[in-house]
Amino acid sequence: MNERRINILAIPGSLRPNSINRGLLEAVREVAPVGVQVQIYGGYAELPVFTEPLDDGPEPESVRELREQIRDADALLFATPEYNGSVPGGLKNAIDWASRPYGNSPLAGKPALVVGASPSPNGARWAQADLRRILGVAGADVIDSELAVGRAPELFDADGQLTDPSTREALADRLRTLLAAVRQYEATPTAA
Template identity: 55%
Template sequence: MSQTRVLALVGSLRSGSVNRRLAETAAAVAPQGVEVSVYEGLAEVPFYNEDLDGETGAPTAAEALRVAASEADALLLVTPEYNGTIPAVLKNAIDWLSRPYGAGALAGKPAAVISASPSGNGAKWALEETVKALGIAGGRTGLQLSIAGTLDKFGDAHPKENAEVAEQISALLSELAAARRELVDA
């Protein structure tokens, strides 16, 4: 069986954010045969503008994102909830990856979404909006995990130290790898 390469995109740019730590947890608890890499360049990607995405190519940062997503077998998006919806940086990444229309880096690619929040809601609105945007952009979604009460659940500890959350993320990655294998075998 070949290695499944998963690219994780994090909707929070803050270095110590719970969402970044959840992406790091995914990399740490990935099951055998799955490799997760956290993308580091979202802050440099300009807002999508079709005038910038022309015949001469996309801006360097946007092109680097497209290449990374194209080379990945699957995507993992990890999102907080900002004012009841998806953070702009993550929506912008989806916009760049959806182009060119019908043939972007998301087209037919399996994707999973993790949302997290200190509230009891678990950022479910952002999760729903992310799944919706991914699906419209051509990604194959459906794999989801919402983590509520992050302050109580993690405190100052890294999420990978929480056995329940680590197992949930590992199981989600197993499902993502299985979805990728189904596409390859089809």
């Protein structure tokens, strides 16, 4: 029997060239099983700063693309850095856009899993906790899981490739958890 393809939208919290969080998502793409497509979102820079008057006007193209990519995804995988103990502003802005239109957000019921990395031993734990809370308030079906990758630059080579086998295995484990949530969601959807 042919299983259908599963689409994961991977959302890094950083636009930085050689971002360690984007590097985690690139590694997830490498460990993804056949039939699982991992697409990395890269459109933050085009998103306007969310304001309610803008929300009432015509939908900006960059916002339409973000919402469409989320809607088309079977699940979301976030990799966030920590800025001043929380989620980077660009990521929060994207979630605020995706949380609308009120009552018809593409985030509603969407399985979502959060991982994170930082150069400190903390592994962006505070940002991950905040991101799980924000996503839950916005209506996503947030998986109660964490992967805090501390001292992360030591785990990558000069080309930005993850070289640490245990982190790679931990990412594969979180991906399996997310895929199980997708199958569970398909069996018993909680949102349209």
